[in-house]
Amino acid sequence: MKFVDSAxxxxxxxxxxxxxxxxxREKFVPKGGPDGGDGGRGGHVWLRxxxxxxxxxxxxxxxxxxxxxxxxxxxxxxxxKDGADIVIDVPCGTLVRNAATGEVIADMTVDDEKMLVxxxxxxxxxxxxxxxxxxxxxxxxxxxxxxxxxxxxxxxKLMADVGLVGFPNAGKSTLISVLSAARPKIADYPFxxxxxxxxxxxxxxxxxxxMADIPGIIEGAAEGRxxxxxxxxHIERTKVLAVLLTADSGDIEAEYATLLGEMEKFAASLLLxxxxxxxTKMDIAPDDLVIPALEDGVRVLAISSVTGMGLKELKxxxxxxxSSHASDKKYLDRREEEE
Numbered sequence: 001m002k003f004v005d006s007a008x009x010x011x012x013x014x015x016x017x018x019x020x021x022x023x024x025r026e027k028f029v030p031k032g033g034p035d036g037g038d039g040g041r042g043g044h045v046w047l048r049x050x051x052x053x054x055x056x057x058x059x060x061x062x063x064x065x066x067x068x069x070x071x072x073x074x075x076x077x078x079x080x081k082d083g084a085d086i087v088i089d090v091p092c093g094t095l096v097r098n099a100a101t102g103e104v105i106a107d108m109t110v111d112d113e114k115m116l117v118x119x120x121x122x123x124x125x126x127x128x129x130x131x132x133x134x135x136x137x138x139x140x141x142x143x144x145x146x147x148x149x150x151x152x153x154x155x156x157k158l159m160a161d162v163g164l165v166g167f168p169n170a171g172k173s174t175l176i177s178v179l180s181a182a183r184p185k186i187a188d189y190p191f192x193x194x195x196x197x198x199x200x201x202x203x204x205x206x207x208x209x210x211m212a213d214i215p216g217i218i219e220g221a222a223e224g225r226x227x228x229x230x231x232x233x234h235i236e237r238t239k240v241l242a243v244l245l246t247a248d249s250g251d252i253e254a255e256y257a258t259l260l261g262e263m264e265k266f267a268a269s270l271l272l273x274x275x276x277x278x279x280t281k282m283d284i285a286p287d288d289l290v291i292p293a294l295e296d297g298v299r300v301l302a303i304s305s306v307t308g309m310g311l312k313e314l315k316x317x318x319x320x321x322x323s324s325h326a327s328d329k330k331y332l333d334r335r336e337e338e339e
Contacts, residue, residue: 005156005233007059008099011118013147014042014067014083019124021141022075034138035077036127042120042147043067043083049108053091054198056156067118067147073126083120093159093237099151109159109237117152121145155233160198160212161322163235165259166244171280172213173197174305175244179315180211203315209322212238236267240321241275247285247302256294274321276301278314283307 017039024032045067065088071080090096096106096117106115124144131138164172180199197213214234235241243259245252256277263270276299279291283304291302301317303310 005056005158007056007063007154008151009059009063009065009088009154010149010151011045011065011088012067012149013045013118013120014069015147016040016042016121016123016144017070017072017080017083018144019126019141020073020075020078021127021139023137024076033136034127034131035075036141037073037075037078037080038126038129039073039123039144040070040080040082041123042070042145043085044116044120045118045148046085046087047094047096047106047108047115047117048087048089049092049094049111049113050089051092051111053089054158055091056094056154059154067120069147070120070123070144073124073141077126077128080123082123085120087114090154091156093157095155095157097153097155099153105152118148118150121147157237158198158212158234159210159237160234161209161239162201162211162318163238163241164211164213164244165235165241165263166280167246167249167255167259170244170246171305172244175278175280175303176211176213178305178308178311201315201318203319207319207323209319211318235263235270238273240318241270241273242318243275243277245277245279247279247281247289252279253292253294276317276321278303280305282309 019039020036022034022036024035026032045065065086067086068083070083073080090108092109092111094106094108095104096108096115097104105117108115122145125142127138127141129142130140164176166172176197176199179201199211199213200208201211202208212234241263243256245255245259249255260271277294279285279300279302281304282302283306291300294300299317301310301314303314305311
């Protein structure tokens with residue numbers, strides 16, 4: 001399935017039904033009076049988060065959504081039927097904005113969560129409501145309301161516990177394939193990962209966490225080079241960042257500094273997230289390799305996805321970070337400032 005993480009759609013709630021102008025006429029009732037019923041309400045438009053969806057692909061083929069119109073009122077004080085609501089399913093992690101104003105309308109993060117994005121027009125009022133002592137035969141009704149219409153801009157940010165960040169060919173896809181059941185494309189050339197991949201990592205009995213692998217980041221990614229900029233949004237919701245560095249890079253510290261620099265340019269708040277550094281490909285590391293201490297508070301682990309070296313220790317460390325994670329106030333406050 002093609003991965004699509006942004007889309008723009010137009011939604012239109014239903015218009016209300018017209019109120020009825022009617023007078024009661026039946027045998028033996030010479031002065032029945034007005035009895036026009038109200039029109040039905042127009043249908044609403046709802047968004048609903050669905051954990052079974054992983055892409056916004058459907059919205060590339062269908063861009064316009066229209067809720068049902070309310071039925072008109074009838075005589076004998078009969079109210080028209082309300083228009084049918086429509087519910088649009090989106091993946092968990094979808095951020096919805098008003099395309100015209102940029103205002104955030106909804107952030108759909110919880111499965112089955114619903115959000116009203118366009119309200120249906122009210123039904124028109126029948127002439128039964130306008131009879132008075134001096135106006136006993138009103139021949140008018142109140143017009144119905146118009147349903148709201150809005151253009152929605154949707155952006156999908158995948159929900160994961162751990163985000164893997166690194167240069168192309170840093171071993172991200174190999175690592176996620178070894179730790180989980182995910183089977184991303186793996187090859188010996190840059191940018192084999194073209195879309196984000198999610199994998200569920202099992203940890204002991206009844207415990208697991210979700211890991212996300214995004215396309216490799218290169219220097220200048222925040223300015224649009226390579227594929228990383230397009231997908232950096234997917235690590236914004238992660239609890240922990242795992243920065244992958246290669247044992248054969250020649251300068252591990254420079255590689256680390258470049259990756260942090262690109263993340264900071266994209267969103268400075270990313271650097272407030274808990275992170276660990278992982279030196280990969282230890283099976284082909286130079287004999288004289290010395291793994292540097294990168295910065296205070298950041299643990300550095302050495303692994304080999306091929307031989308299995310360090311993978312148990314890595315899973316232990318990630319589980320500790322994920323399970324002890326609470327809402328990071330510094331990160332959330334910084335994201336609000338940036339948005």
